Amino acid sequence: xxxxxxxxxxxxxxxxxxxxxxxxxxxxxxxxxxxxxxxxxxxxxxxxxxxxxxxxxxxxxxxxxxxxxxxxxxxxxxxxxxxxx
Amino acid sequence: xxxxxxxxxxxxxxxxxxxxxxxxxxxxxxxxxxxxxxxxxxxxxxxxxxxxxxxxxxxxxxxxxxxxxxxxxxxxxxxxxxxxxxxxxxxxxxxxxxxxxxxxxxxxxxxxxxxxxxxxxxxxxxxxxxxxxxxxxxxxxxxxxxxxxxxxxxxxxxxxxxxxxxxxxxxxxxxxxxxxxxxxxxxxxxxxxxxxxxxxxxxxxxxxxxxxxxxxxxxxxxxxxxxxxxxxxxxxxxxxxxxxxxxxxxxxxxxxxxxxxxxxxxxxx
Numbered sequence: 001x002x003x004x005x006x007x008x009x010x011x012x013x014x015x016x017x018x019x020x021x022x023x024x025x026x027x028x029x030x031x032x033x034x035x036x037x038x039x040x041x042x043x044x045x046x047x048x049x050x051x052x053x054x055x056x057x058x059x060x061x062x063x064x065x066x067x068x069x070x071x072x073x074x075x076x077x078x079x080x081x082x083x084x085x
Numbered sequence: 086x087x088x089x090x091x092x093x094x095x096x097x098x099x100x101x102x103x104x105x106x107x108x109x110x111x112x113x114x115x116x117x118x119x120x121x122x123x124x125x126x127x128x129x130x131x132x133x134x135x136x137x138x139x140x141x142x143x144x145x146x147x148x149x150x151x152x153x154x155x156x157x158x159x160x161x162x163x164x165x166x167x168x169x170x171x172x173x174x175x176x177x178x179x180x181x182x183x184x185x186x187x188x189x190x191x192x193x194x195x196x197x198x199x200x201x202x203x204x205x206x207x208x209x210x211x212x213x214x215x216x217x218x219x220x221x222x223x224x225x226x227x228x229x230x231x232x233x234x235x236x237x238x239x240x241x242x243x244x245x246x247x248x249x250x251x252x253x254x255x256x257x258x259x260x261x262x263x264x265x266x267x268x269x270x271x272x273x274x275x276x277x278x279x280x281x282x283x284x285x286x287x288x289x290x291x292x293x294x295x296x297x298x299x300x301x302x303x304x305x306x307x308x309x310x311x312x313x314x315x316x317x318x319x320x321x322x323x324x325x326x327x328x329x330x331x332x333x334x335x336x337x338x339x340x341x342x343x344x345x346x347x348x349x350x351x352x353x354x
């Protein structure tokens with residue numbers, strides 16, 4: 001899955017499920033849209049469905065500090081590349 | 086009209102001494118009473134219980150039930166009207182206004198199976214923090230070192246609620262100093278949505294007149310009625326288009342704001 005495809009999927013989730021209004025790639029989701037740890041945990045469950053495997057506890061902990069849409073995409077790409085290697 | 090006014094007992098020397106004695110007795114229950122009457126049961130639960138979390142929640146509920154009972158005995162000028170239906174709530178996210186430190190104690194005393202969100206700094210307090218963690222309470226933040234605890238608790242919340250447990254939350258996060266409903270944190274509504282749980286709206290009134298924010302002494306002299314009422318419930322349709330957290334927040338705000346403090350309860354505890 002390309003980064004653009006991932007971006008499209010995550011944007012759909014953020015806009016549809018979290019009702020964020022067109023979040024920018026580097027916009028601080030916490031400050032601008034009220035993204036919090038509960039959102040992060042909900043998002044992790046959705047990311048697991050997208051990537052097709054479970055995320056380890058330690059990896060989930062890292063997601064708690066996610067701030068922007070780019071951070072989310074970096075996080076998912078890191079998960080996928082770690083899985084491949 | 087030249088009616089004779091009687092001074093409230095709390096304003097007299099005797100009244101102040103009574104308030105001081107009552108306050109000391111209640112603090113003694115928290116400290117000595119805990120060690121003498123409850124510690125052994127907590128230790129037994131820690132060592133032998135099949136599910137420590139459940140056992141600690143039940144013990145906490147009994148401990149605070151004892152506290153409320155003691156308050157009612159030694160401070161009889163405060164009348165209590167607690168809606169009996171609240172005690173029967175199960176599998177719900179309970180959202181409540183917050184006016185006094187007593188509010189969480191009241192709610193804990195009403196539910197054997199309960200969880201709540203606690204200020205993260207409390208988890209750092211030796212022993213007390215361990216009790217909070219063992220009872221499965223949630224930290225208010227997910228920053229290190231609380232992220233794993235938060236993830237574990239939120240991921241288990243679905244099963245916990247399905248098994249009949251309640252999660253009660255004060256969405257204002259802090260006590261209201263003027264009785265008005267303050268700004269809400271959306272956490273409660275996000276959890277309800279995530280777990281597809283019904284929301285029960287509870288309103289507590291006048292507990293701040295018994296234990297006023299900023300005061301050390303319990304107010305033993307004023308006649309007062311503390312009410313705990315189920316003022317509404319929301320059973321959202323979590324099907325195709327589940328309501329947004331902000332929509333749930335708005336509904337709860339409407340219910341809480343519309344609810345007054347007067348009661349017409351048929352069954353009170």
